[in-house]
Amino acid sequence: MSAWKMLYVPALLLALSAPPATAADPVPAPAPSIADVPPTPEQILAIPPELQALLKQRVIAPVYSREQRVQRLVHMIFDEDAMHLSYDPYATQTLTETWQNRRANCLSFTLLFVTLARAADIDARVQEVAQVVTWHEDQGAIYNIGHVNAGVNLDGRIAVVDLDRNVLYDRYGPQQIDPPRALAHFYNNRGAMHMSEGNLVQARAYFQAALAQEPDFVAGWNNLGVLDARSGNLVDAERDYRTALRIKPRNAASLTNASALYRRLGDTRQAGLLARRLQQVQHSDPFVQFRLGNEAEQRHDYTDAIRAYRRAISLYSTAHQFHFGLARAYFLTGDNRRASVEMSKARDLAGTNADFLKAQYQAKLDTLHRLRQGTAAVN
Template sequence: MNGWKSLALLALLAAAPTPLLAAPADTAATQAPAVEPIPSPQQILAIPPDLRALLQERVIAPVSSREQRLVRLVHLIFDEDAMHLEYDPYATHTLAETWKTHRANCLSFTLMFVTLARAAGIDARVQEVAQVVTWHQDQGVIYNVGHVNVGLNLNGRTAVVDLDRNVLYDRYGPRPITEQRALAHFYNNRGAEHMAEGDTAQARVYLDAALAMAPAFPAGWNNLGVLDTREGRLDQARKDYEQALQLQPRHAAALTNASALYRRLGDARRADVLAKRLEQVQKSDPFAQFRFGNEAEQRHDYAQAIAYYQQAVRLYSSAHQFHFGLARAYFLAGNTRRASLEMLRARDLAGEDADVLRATYQAKLDSLQKWRERTASN
């Protein structure tokens, strides 16, 4: 999963290739490094001729019904004899690059799906979610402060197409955004990726493009602040972070970065104010509490993990992932009774449509029961 990147200097709060802890660049350098031209909005969304021909042949020409075209479009993207798209969290691609590589993250997939759907006469739009958690049973938990997906209107009915079916949205859910903001996500992601690779000159071109597309984009201002900090432009970084916080006062990454910057600048009072605001934001954020619980669990501090997971559940009681985390922490702490109760709740909240997930939770419940029976008999 990869929506938009909002980076923190002290803690990586969104999916990104590497932490941004490199020393600031030498600002005394007199020769600016060369940068590659960035794709225009038209180039990002341009449908390659061979893909357009396939869309006409397999989706548009055979049927006139929008519902049938939607089904055919899904097959076109995922079938082995067509695009056979695969998920790649680092693939912030143009449509042409996605078609060439057959790889996309959630942003690239969404941009492509919406563009192709509209070409087929389907009412589609890009939607964003402020925060998500995605759950993979064997790989753990992945946190992201941003996610995008596809919203559809079909004969008065709405639907969502999401590349990651295991995403837990925040309590506000997906919200439609403009094409300009969707493209700002693209430029912002590319900028964050180049910054993580140490290519600050190229990163700046992309981040400037993101903010040109959507000046009221907090993640872009935050990332520009990270870039200015890395390059030693501390006063400009301060302005960047303040702009991000003016747009979104509860922006966790900007609060983290701005507090650290003010402390570095010797303004301990302002640093403390922002740190306290961040603490209040995190206390009321179930996603942050869940992340803290997972981190405590990894440290084998199960009592602390239980406390964090309990707070996450209090704030967002319908999230089966949070109940499962609490069940796991209870089990690791030796409280199998409460672990069973929370596992049962997680199973019930998984929903009737999540058969595989419900079966997984049921299997874990059965294992817990057998373990309790064995220990009781000893």
């Protein structure tokens, strides 16, 4: 489901990620080799001749209705006798690479779909969701996973084509973005991948390519700050985070990273100011509260988990995942009655297009009912 990444670096990791360096003594970044140079936008979006032929055969030639073409394009991408695309959360690839490997994450799929749709005279666009409910941790860095999908204009109504139908959008939903910003996501993802692998030269080249496409791309400035901090370029890292926060003052990743950097520099006052701003942001962010609930649950602190899940629900009441988390926390405290109430809400909010998920919630709810009946019989 991974579409684009913004890195948070815990303070301890940031302090240990690179040897100390003074502001006047940064670690120089060598120029990238030819092999490290990011692909051009034209190379990213180029349709391979074989794929162009398949598109003409399966989508363009047989039908004239745009709605039929959309349906045929989806089948062409996923059917076993055509492209047979499979999901890979790490596959941020050019169209040619996606065609060759038959794997894609949400970003690669969206770039593929929108480019092919436009070649088939379909009015399609890339759409961005700032936050989704999924978070994960990798080698000490917490990734805030954003999401992209495709929007298709069919006679004035926008149909959404999404690789992950079960993703929970933030309250603002998908927003149309222009091609440079979509490409900035591509370069940023590649840069995050290289940085996680320790390839700092390649990472820098990709982050700079992202910012060349979209100078106000907050994720790019934030990730460049992480890279500079890891490389010991603390003055540059401070500049990067300041730029990110000028563009988006309440960006949680940049607040986290900048606060840690100022603690590393010994500026406790500035670190404290940013930390307090971060707390305010987190308190009003339902996704952060959901993550805090998960973390509390994992350390078996179910009282804190319940508090965080309830806060998330107060901020975003229609997210079935939040009610399921609260139900799970209640169940783990032995409160089967409240667990049943929240499980019922999760089931009802799962949506008409999520029959399998609703069935799962119903099965869990049935189990809770049986447990409650058993407890009542014992009493």
